[in-house]
Amino acid sequence: MHLFDTHAHYDSGAFQADRTEVLSSMPGRGVELILNPGCDLESSRTAVALAEQFPFVYAAVGVHPSDCGDWEDGALEKLRELAGTAKVRAIGEIGLDYYWKDNPPRSLQQEVFRRQLELAQSLDLPVIVHDREAHQDCLSIVREYPQVRGVYHCYSGSLEDAKTLVKLGWMLSFTGVITYKNARKALEVIEWLPMDRIMIETDSPYLTPEPFRGRRNDSGYVHLVAEAIARVKGMEAGQAAQLTLENGKRFFNIKEA
Numbered sequence: 001m002h003l004f005d006t007h008a009h010y011d012s013g014a015f016q017a018d019r020t021e022v023l024s025s026m027p028g029r030g031v032e033l034i035l036n037p038g039c040d041l042e043s044s045r046t047a048v049a050l051a052e053q054f055p056f057v058y059a060a061v062g063v064h065p066s067d068c069g070d071w072e073d074g075a076l077e078k079l080r081e082l083a084g085t086a087k088v089r090a091i092g093e094i095g096l097d098y099y100w101k102d103n104p105p106r107s108l109q110q111e112v113f114r115r116q117l118e119l120a121q122s123l124d125l126p127v128i129v130h131d132r133e134a135h136q137d138c139l140s141i142v143r144e145y146p147q148v149r150g151v152y153h154c155y156s157g158s159l160e161d162a163k164t165l166v167k168l169g170w171m172l173s174f175t176g177v178i179t180y181k182n183a184r185k186a187l188e189v190i191e192w193l194p195m196d197r198i199m200i201e202t203d204s205p206y207l208t209p210e211p212f213r214g215r216r217n218d219s220g221y222v223h224l225v226a227e228a229i230a231r232v233k234g235m236e237a238g239q240a241a242q243l244t245l246e247n248g249k250r251f252f253n254i255k256e257a
């Protein structure tokens with residue numbers, strides 16, 4: 001299988017002990033490409049460094065809504081600088097997260113989301129959006145920037161919102177969550193979704209697909225997400241892998257590999 005894990009956090013402390021070893025093993029496990037998004041300035045820098053170290057790793061830079069508590073305007077210039085480096089292909093992950101009670105205030109999350117959408121627009125880069133329990137606000141902010149295209153990572157919204165996003169030219173991406181028992185809603189979205197709008201990801205080290213749920217996740221499990229998509233779409237897993245790989249290369253403007 002030829003796979004593109006479009007969202008994995010190898011900057012995470014969960015890979016402290018064996019990061020190089022795990023990443024080096026990926027080409028041998030069918031994983032041709034990995035995109036590592038940032039969650040704050042430091043992890044964005046690490047993502048860029050990993051992309052420089054591994055030819056098959058690309059990066060996105062951005063500040064995650066859960067990490068925007070100490071946002072200052074200087075951050076935007078630092079992100080802009082990082083975004084100018086060769087292997088940065090998106091601004092992300094950015095968005096809204098209303099799930100955690102101790103997250104930064106919603107008004108601040110929205111402000112930081114808008115500033116980064118503007119940054120993406122000015123750099124002509126796509127965005128990677130994190131939307132947890134914030135579907136309505138997230139979509140309405142996205143609609144304020146019709147020139148920006150992006151992907152909703154780990155899509156958890158409704159079929160109706162998926163139809164709106166597709167109309168706006170966006171992609172949806174899916175994790176191991178679609179292998180869990182309660183995945184019915186996401187599977188309905190996938191059933192409807194045009195194949196050229198689907199990307200796959202692990203969100204490593206989180207969200208390990210069944211039957212390995214509970215273990216640390218890595219890109220070596222992304223084939224299980226391709227297999228789940230293939231089952232819904234009635235195609236071979238290899239074909240789902242290949243199509244989502246091509247979608248990811250097109251979306252992130254990756255010409256090589």
Ligand code: NI
Pocket residue numbers: 007009093203
């Ligand atoms: Ni993530």
